[in-house]
Amino acid sequence: MNCKFKKFPGRILEMEIKSSPEEIVPKSGAVNIEPIAVVDKFSSFYFHNSRIERNEGDVYTVTCKKDKWMELRIKETLKGFRLTFKIGEEDGIFGLGEEVGPLNKRGRVYEMYNIDEPDHSPSKTRLYSSFPIFTILSPKKSIGVFLDHPGYSRIDICHSEEDRIIIDIEGRAFKLYLQGDTPAAIAANFVALTGKPVLLPVWMLGYQQSRWSYPDEKTVLTVAQEFRNRAIPCDVLYLDIDYMEHFKVFTWDRERFPNPEALLSKLRDMGFKVITIVDPGVKVEEGYKIYEEGKKAGYFCVNSKGEPFEAYVWPGKSHFPDFYNARVRKWWGEKVSEFKSVGVAGVWNDMNEPSIFFTPELIEEIKDTVNNLSPDQGMIADFAINQIPVEKRYKDHGKSFFHRDEEGKVFSNRQIHNVYGFNMTRATYEGLMSDNKNDRPVIITRSAYPGIQRYGILWTGDNASLWEQLYQEIQMLQSLAMVGVNFTGSDVGGFGGDCNGELLVRWTQFGAFQPFFRNHTAIGTKNQEPWAFGEKYEAIIKKFIELRYSLLPYIYSSLKEANDTGQTIVSPLLYRWPEDRRTYEADDEYLFGPSLLVAPVYKANSRGRTVYLPGNKWMHFFTKKMYEPGYHYIEAPLDSLPLFIAENSLVSMTEPMQHVEGAIWKDLKIMGFVTSSASICIYEDDGTSFKYVEKRFSRKRVEIWKTENKLLARIHPEAGELVTSQRTINFEIFDGAYIHTGEFTDRGEGGVVELERVTKNQY
Numbered sequence: 115m116n117c118k119f120k121k122f123p124g125r126i127l128e129m130e131i132k133s134s135p136e137e138i139v140p141k142s143g144a145v146n147i148e149p150i151a152v153v154d155k156f157s158s159f160y161f162h163n164s165r166i167e168r169n170e171g172d173v174y175t176v177t178c179k180k181d182k183w184m185e186l187r188i189k190e191t192l193k194g195f196r197l198t199f200k201i202g203e204e205d206g207i208f209g210l211g212e213e214v215g216p217l218n219k220r221g222r223v224y225e226m227y228n229i230d231e232p233d234h235s236p237s238k239t240r241l242y243s244s245f246p247i248f249t250i251l252s253p254k255k256s257i258g259v260f261l262d263h264p265g266y267s268r269i270d271i272c273h274s275e276e277d278r279i280i281i282d283i284e285g286r287a288f289k290l291y292l293q294g295d296t297p298a299a300i301a302a303n304f305v306a307l308t309g310k311p312v313l314l315p316v317w318m319l320g321y322q323q324s325r326w327s328y329p330d331e332k333t334v335l336t337v338a339q340e341f342r343n344r345a346i347p348c349d350v351l352y353l354d355i356d357y358m359e360h361f362k363v364f365t366w367d368r369e370r371f372p373n374p375e376a377l378l379s380k381l382r383d384m385g386f387k388v389i390t391i392v393d394p395g396v397k398v399e400e401g402y403k404i405y406e407e408g409k410k411a412g413y414f415c416v417n418s419k420g421e422p423f424e425a426y427v428w429p430g431k432s433h434f435p436d437f438y439n440a441r442v443r444k445w446w447g448e449k450v451s452e453f454k455s456v457g458v459a460g461v462w463n464d465m466n467e468p469s470i471f472f473t474p475e476l477i478e479e480i481k482d483t484v485n486n487l488s489p490d491q492g493m494i495a496d497f498a499i500n501q502i503p504v505e506k507r508y509k510d511h512g513k514s515f516f517h518r519d520e521e522g523k524v525f526s527n528r529q530i531h532n533v534y535g536f537n538m539t540r541a542t543y544e545g546l547m548s549d550n551k552n553d554r555p556v557i558i559t560r561s562a563y564p565g566i567q568r569y570g571i572l573w574t575g576d577n578a579s580l581w582e583q584l585y586q587e588i589q590m591l592q593s594l595a596m597v598g599v600n601f602t603g604s605d606v607g608g609f610g611g612d613c614n615g616e617l618l619v620r621w622t623q624f625g626a627f628q629p630f631f632r633n634h635t636a637i638g639t640k641n642q643e644p645w646a647f648g649e650k651y652e653a654i655i656k657k658f659i660e661l662r663y664s665l666l667p668y669i670y671s672s673l674k675e676a677n678d679t680g681q682t683i684v685s686p687l688l689y690r691w692p693e694d695r696r697t698y699e700a701d702d703e704y705l706f707g708p709s710l711l712v713a714p715v716y717k718a719n720s721r722g723r724t725v726y727l728p729g730n731k732w733m734h735f736f737t738k739k740m741y742e743p744g745y746h747y748i749e750a751p752l753d754s755l756p757l758f759i760a761e762n763s764l765v766s767m768t769e770p771m772q773h774v775e776g777a778i779w780k781d782l783k784i785m786g787f788v789t790s791s792a793s794i795c796i797y798e799d800d801g802t803s804f805k806y807v808e809k810r811f812s813r814k815r816v817e818i819w820k821t822e823n824k825l826l827a828r829i830h831p832e833a834g835e836l837v838t839s840q841r842t843i844n845f846e847i848f849d850g851a852y853i854h855t856g857e858f859t860d861r862g863e864g865g866v867v868e869l870e871r872v873t874k875n876q877y
């Protein structure tokens with residue numbers, strides 16, 4: 115075994131392990147900073163609160179504050195390597211991003227191999243993305259692990275052996291990153307290692323409406339008009355695959371969308387942005403430009419004979435651009451920019467695992483099997499037929515096609531499978547950035563790998579309109595935040611199957627506290643727009659979409675904070691209270707931004723739920739009732755949501771609008787719960803451009819503090835050269851006994867105001 119060690123900022127140890135010095139580590143592209151030192155004779159390495167030591171026979175031990183904590187063994191196997199972490203009985207394991215199941219990953223097997231999996235049932239071991247990043251946590255110590263390997267791996271977390279994490283890696287070389295800090299710092303360090311998240315335009319924080327598919331111009335305009343007629347805020351509409359001509363990427367079906375430019379501009383006037391789907395599969399069709407160009411230049415993945423690899427997806431027989439190659443990425447990026455220039459606001463990359471419906475060989479194999487079966491084989495026959503597509507999808511397709519990087523190195527897809535979607539997103543991002551440096555690019559991807567946050571955002575794919583999956587998405591949102599995917603969300607209302615009024619209400623209440631807030635549903639399902647289930651539900655849904663818009667100053671400031679520091683908008687409770695073991699299991703609630711705790715209702719026919727409130731006192735956002743830390747049953751009729759403000763924290767709000775143009779707020783309201791002091795920052799800019807880089811932004815700090823019986827508010831400009839116009843800032847602060855209100859005229863220079871005690875809080 116050949117081992118090399120390097121040190122990265124944040125006290126991260128990189129271990130490069132190869133079976134022999136000649137092996138090459140396939141580039142994943144995840145890490146995009148340079149090491150600060152080569153660790154020559156590695157015998158021990160200090161993390162923040164722990165230390166790793168190398169012993170004989172590739173055994174490493176981790177000690178924390180002088181106690182031996184865990185052990186890592188690295189061994190070569192037939193197919194590659196096996197890593198075994200021996201851990202403590204009570205340690206929790208968190209992370210892995212897009213996986214079904216609880217926040218604490220103990221007791222299950224997960225596979226890192228991206229796949230188009232529309233069935234998100236609890237038995238699934240993989241979905242569209244791979245994030246081999248996890249944190250091992252026990253109340254006073256934590257270790258962060260990132261296995262940077264774009265090929266297949268299988269992570270058994272205390273499933274076959276209670277006290278062991280066993281990772282089987284397919285391949286002869288990989289990198290492993292280890293660090294020891296608090297769970298929140300570990301996550302931020304990994305973001306520093308793999309890149310800062312993109313700063314999205316503010317309208318991406320608005321409500322978004324989709325369906326597979328709004329089939330023509332007329333339908334899209336009707337949906338848009340419906341939103342405005344009903345005064346339900348909405349910023350973005352989506353065009354799914356049916357806008358294309360025969361599913362040919364970068365085309366429009368001119369019968370159903372005769373003049374896309376005019377349509378998009380009309381929608382823009384109504385305050386809507388339009389995002390279109392872009393799939394990787396390029397239809398094999400003579401005379402079709404993308405196909406011809408790609409074929410001529412050799413831009414497609416190839417089969418073992420070196421010919422373009424052929425498989426069937428939406429357009430029928432298709433080729434797959436080889437995004438692993440920089441030249442192909444550049445070409446694709448130009449195509450996307452050109453396509454976008456008719457007025458498309460953002461790009462939605464789907465099917466990029468890549469998803470393959472079938473190949474000609476697969477059909478032949480199934481035919482042969484069917485021919486050779488006799489009906490009385492019963493169960494065996496059924497099994498034999500089904501087994502073929504399953505094997506192909508999960509393993510064999512990846513072996514049957516190849517990538518060639520820009521230096522001519524060849525890799526089978528199976529070796530680098532997990533970065534196909536990552537590189538497609540990268541191609542798109544780089545194309546949009548080099549074309550138009552004015553607008554912040556918006557790219558949504560289904561398939562991803564660590565580092566994806568540098569290029570785009572993720573949504574969680576084809577969930578179903580089921581209560582169980584609503585709960586699962588609450589867990590997944592947090593697991594994704596823990597691996598650096600700060601901006602994500604599930605299809606609100608559920609994708610597969612029919613939704614109903616109550617489920618849509620509860621999912622929208624949760625959705626309002628997902629960074630990405632989009633309602634989407636599959637072809638053939640019931641309509642799922644906010645008004646689809648009647649007035650009673652529509653009114654509640656509208657109320658929560660409006661709540662989302664009123665929280666935009668708070669959410670936009672958190673978004674910028676995430677972009678600056680790598681801290682996330684969504685965080686599991688264990689980030690702030692890692693020493694409280696109860697937070698390990700409280701995975702049906704989370705923190706949203708610095709001040710709010712959200713506990714969505716995710717059970718049918720419920721009118722309340724139990725909420726765990728950690729650490730300090732909390733104030734109910736709607737009833738203003740105060741709670742001591744601990745477990746509480748919180749009433750939540752259909753039009754309410756258990757939402758809390760932490761003691762000594764603030765939230766910035768504004769009047770909701772129909773759609774959001776810029777992130778400079780006409781009016782502001784500061785709401786909070788302050789028993790001693792609290793502060794919050796309000797970040798503002800034009801909301802769409804990169805001018806903030808040249809200081810065209812305003813950052814103000816609002817502080818509230820209590821002196822005897824008085825509450826004082828101070829506003830002061832902290833950074834930026836943007837001057838906001840005169841406006842009123844209103845205050846409504848609860849001090850544990852009384853509500854205090856006040857008003858401040860913000861002319862940009864800051865000041866102090868004394869708040870007035872108005873009421874004893876009745877609750």
Ligand code: MIG
Binds near residue numbers: 355575634
């Ligand atoms: O094979 O474009 O996850 O959001 O509506 C299904 C049609 C392809 C899967 C995506 C979904 C999208 C659908 N797509």
